Amino acid sequence: MHFSMGAGKKKMSFGESLEALRYVPKFFRLIWNTSPALFLANILGRLIKAFIPVAMLWVGKLLIDEVILQRGEELADYDRIWLYLGIEFGLALLSNVLNRVIGLCDGLLGDLYSNRSSVELIEKAAKMDLAQFEDPDFYDKLERARRQTTSRVSLMSMVLTQCQDLLTVVSLAAGLIVFEPWLVVLLVVAIVPSFLNEAYFSRSSYSLSKSWTPERRELDYLRFLGASDVTAKEVKLFGLAGYLKERFAVLSHKYYLANRRLSIRKTIWGSVFYIIGDVAYYGAYVFIIIRTIGGFLTIGELTFLSGSFSRLRGQLQGIFSRFSAISESALYLQDYFSFMELEPKTRIRRDGVAFPKVIEKGFVFHNVSFRYPGSEEWVLRDVSFTLHPSEKIALVGENGAGKTTLVKLLAGLYQPTEGYISLENVDISHYDSAQYRDAIGVIFQDFVRYYFSARDNIAVGKIEYREEKDRIIDAAQNSLASEVIDTFAKGYDQMLGKRFGGGVELSGGQWQKIALGRAYMKDAQLLILDEPTSALDARAEYEAFERFAALTKNKTAVLISHRFSTVRMADRILVLKDGKIIERGTHEELLLMQGLYAELFELQAEGYR
Numbered sequence: 001m002h003f004s005m006g007a008g009k010k011k012m013s014f015g016e017s018l019e020a021l022r023y024v025p026k027f028f029r030l031i032w033n034t035s036p037a038l039f040l041a042n043i044l045g046r047l048i049k050a051f052i053p054v055a056m057l058w059v060g061k062l063l064i065d066e067v068i069l070q071r072g073e074e075l076a077d078y079d080r081i082w083l084y085l086g087i088e089f090g091l092a093l094l095s096n097v098l099n100r101v102i103g104l105c106d107g108l109l110g111d112l113y114s115n116r117s118s119v120e121l122i123e124k125a126a127k128m129d130l131a132q133f134e135d136p137d138f139y140d141k142l143e144r145a146r147r148q149t150t151s152r153v154s155l156m157s158m159v160l161t162q163c164q165d166l167l168t169v170v171s172l173a174a175g176l177i178v179f180e181p182w183l184v185v186l187l188v189v190a191i192v193p194s195f196l197n198e199a200y201f202s203r204s205s206y207s208l209s210k211s212w213t214p215e216r217r218e219l220d221y222l223r224f225l226g227a228s229d230v231t232a233k234e235v236k237l238f239g240l241a242g243y244l245k246e247r248f249a250v251l252s253h254k255y256y257l258a259n260r261r262l263s264i265r266k267t268i269w270g271s272v273f274y275i276i277g278d279v280a281y282y283g284a285y286v287f288i289i290i291r292t293i294g295g296f297l298t299i300g301e302l303t304f305l306s307g308s309f310s311r312l313r314g315q316l317q318g319i320f321s322r323f324s325a326i327s328e329s330a331l332y333l334q335d336y337f338s339f340m341e342l343e344p345k346t347r348i349r350r351d352g353v354a355f356p357k358v359i360e361k362g363f364v365f366h367n368v369s370f371r372y373p374g375s376e377e378w379v380l381r382d383v384s385f386t387l388h389p390s391e392k393i394a395l396v397g398e399n400g401a402g403k404t405t406l407v408k409l410l411a412g413l414y415q416p417t418e419g420y421i422s423l424e425n426v427d428i429s430h431y432d433s434a435q436y437r438d439a440i441g442v443i444f445q446d447f448v449r450y451y452f453s454a455r456d457n458i459a460v461g462k463i464e465y466r467e468e469k470d471r472i473i474d475a476a477q478n479s480l481a482s483e484v485i486d487t488f489a490k491g492y493d494q495m496l497g498k499r500f501g502g503g504v505e506l507s508g509g510q511w512q513k514i515a516l517g518r519a520y521m522k523d524a525q526l527l528i529l530d531e532p533t534s535a536l537d538a539r540a541e542y543e544a545f546e547r548f549a550a551l552t553k554n555k556t557a558v559l560i561s562h563r564f565s566t567v568r569m570a571d572r573i574l575v576l577k578d579g580k581i582i583e584r585g586t587h588e589e590l591l592l593m594q595g596l597y598a599e600l601f602e603l604q605a606e607g608y609r
Contacts, residue, residue: 023333024159024326031156034112042105046160049098050167052091054175057307059088065300106157113156120340121145129344129414132373138342143217145339155329162322169315172308179301180291183284183309212255219255222248281313352432355439359525359556361424363387363410368419369579370405379405380579382419392549392557394570396597401576403560404444407528410558411442441524445531447515451497454485454514461518471521478547479516480540509540527552529559545569564601573597 032039063084070077125142132138176183225231226244235241285306292302363386370380380402387393387410395403408414409421412428421428428436441461450457458475459466466472472492476482488494488504495503496514506514519527529548545559545566561567568587575583575590575597583595590597 021327021330023337024155024330026337027155027333028159030116031109031113034116035109038105038109038112042102042109042160045098045102045105046164047167049095049102050164051171052095052098053168053311054171054308056088056091056095057172057304057311058175059084059091060307061300061304063088063300064303065298068299106160109156110154117336121336124340124342127344128342132344140214140217141335141339141342144335155326155333158322158326158329162319162326165315165319165322169312169319172312172315175308176305176312179297179305180288183287183305184312186280186284212258215251215255219248219252222251281309284309352435353426353430355431355435355525356424359389359424362389362391362556363428363526364422364425366419366422368409368416368421370402370409370414370417378579380409383579383581384419385574385581385584387556387558390554390556391572392552392559392570394567394573395558395560395576396567396573396600397576398600402579403576404530406576407442407530407558407560410526411440411528412436438522439524440526440528441519441522442528443515443519443530447512447518449497449511449515451495451499451503453492454481454488454494454496455492457496457514458517458521461521465521472517475517475520476514478520479513480543480547481513481517484510484513525555527555527557529557529561531560531562542566562604564604 063081066080066084070081128138133142173184222244226235226241226248235244288297288302288305288309291297292299297305365383365385368380368383369378371378383402383406395406397403405414409416412433415429423431450460452460454476455469455472456466458472458479458481461475469492473482476485476492484506485492485494495501496506497503498505516529519529527548542563542565545561546569548557548559549569559566559570564587567573571586573583573585573587573590574581575595577596583590583593583597585593591601592598
């Protein structure tokens with residue numbers, strides 16, 4: 001049994017963590033664009049609140065000095081005492097209200113940003129090439145970016161709080177400098193080592209998290225396999241629970257050990273540096289008391305300085321600690337923006353050649369070869385053929401022959417590694433991308449089972465027509481999905497799948513009829529069916545393809561099927577082996593050749609005898 005162990009993990013450098021801070025301004029531009037009004041209200045509230053601590057300490061100093069002064073008088077004047085007390089009470093109330101307003105703005109902005117960044121991620125992912133999704137490194141970047149759409153919301157609050165606390169520190173430090181400037185120097189010297197320690201371990205935490213992305217994805221996948229309605233049947237039948245449990249336990253414990261080592265070191269060094277900070281604080285406190293006893297400071301000044309020093313220490317520790325958290329969050333934020341900066345390898349053409357209204361010359365494969373990124377193995381090699389207008393061709397071959405890859409190239413989902421595909425003598429990569437894909441209807445064997453209503457499940461074939469019920473009904477009737485939908489109590493509004501309440505589960509064949517309806521939603525000039533009826537019985541598949549042939553009488557079509565009763569409906573058949581076309585012709589012509597097609601036909605026919 002093989003387990004990924006995440007060996008050779010690279011540690012993030014201090015320079016790289018600082019470099020990540022360049023994404024913070026871009027992040028705040030997104031926050032501003034999300035809601036300028038909320039953002040301004042947040043800034044104004046924090047600006048006012050930043051100066052409240054020093055104001056309260058100063059009013060407290062005046063109050064204490066006034067109390068001591070009036071205590072020695074025979075006729076005490078309480079007016080100034082009540083004034084100072086009222087001001088301090090008002091400042092306390094204002095601080096409390098501002099805290100709640102700031103928290104409200106943070107929460108609303110965070111929700112809006114999370115929604116917006118998620119939408120942008122979906123849009124970005126839709127623009128990327130299909131081949132990129134099959135690259136593990138790309139998928140790791142996507143996974144990290146997906147996590148950041150929600151987990152980086154706290155960064156906004158931290159940065160704004162940092163700015164607020166810096167203003168508070170400046171105001172408190174100004175008060176200390178007026179009386180005892182050496183206290184500020186002592187405070188900074190005591191806290192800087194703690195800051196450097198926090199910064200170091202923040203980088204280490206991010207390095208661990210980033211380098212373990214593939215393993216964490218594997219852990220998520222193992223959780224899904226071990227606890228999902230989709231996999232429960234096979235897990236029970238094959239007795240996989242023990243294997244999955246052991247595999248998860250080994251990998252998760254390895255990650256736990258790596259994280260534990262880091263956490264223990266962080267705790268030990270953090271404790272050492274905080275002890276240094278405590279010693280410095282109480283040393284300064286002793287200094288203030290001695291100065292007060294010596295008559296250099298009043299009792300009010302004692303309370304102001306001790307309070308200011310205590311707040312400064314807390315604020316500076318918070319600032320330094322938060323700075324390392326901000327730099328760490330910026331590293332994670334970098335994951336989001338670096339993914340958003342990726343570009344598809346195939347340029348999406350929005351101003352390309354318009355798709356022809358009528359196909360007159362057809363599609364031509366010119367010595368097309370293809371291999372996946374990072375792979376040395378050719379999936380298709382030197383494929384050449386013409387798909388004539390209104391022609392129905394079938395692709396036949398054993399699994400792995402390259403049939404599905406060929407139709408994905410034809411659909412523009414992949415770009416050939418060598419050679420090119422033309423339509424009307426124009427390279428298909430030169431056509432307007434949206435128009436090209438809109439003119440092609442494709443249903444694959446591994447179609448998606450959307451946990452939507454029956455109406456929406458069919459409408460995804462041309463989602464712009466979601467509200468056109470007559471069009472959806474026609475598509476369902478053409479694909480025989482109407483036979484399934486008519487049995488539902490809620491008809492086309494019936495939720496499918498058991499993931500959400502009120503949903504009904506379908507058999508594989510029923511799902512395929514629903515999915516097949518998507519192909520009929522478009523008025524497509526080219527229709528591609530890649531084994532979309534494999535779960536249907538022979539009769540149902542024959543009926544589906546008979547209907548398909550009738551409905552595509554004047555359209556170009558490509559179909560892949562392992563059933564020769566269906567394949568023989570095609571005008572022409574291409575036989576693939578090891579990524580090459582080795583035979584071509586009609587059903588009768590291929591049988592006469594006594595080649596691979598005839599061999600496969602006889603093997604299947606033998607099963608029915």
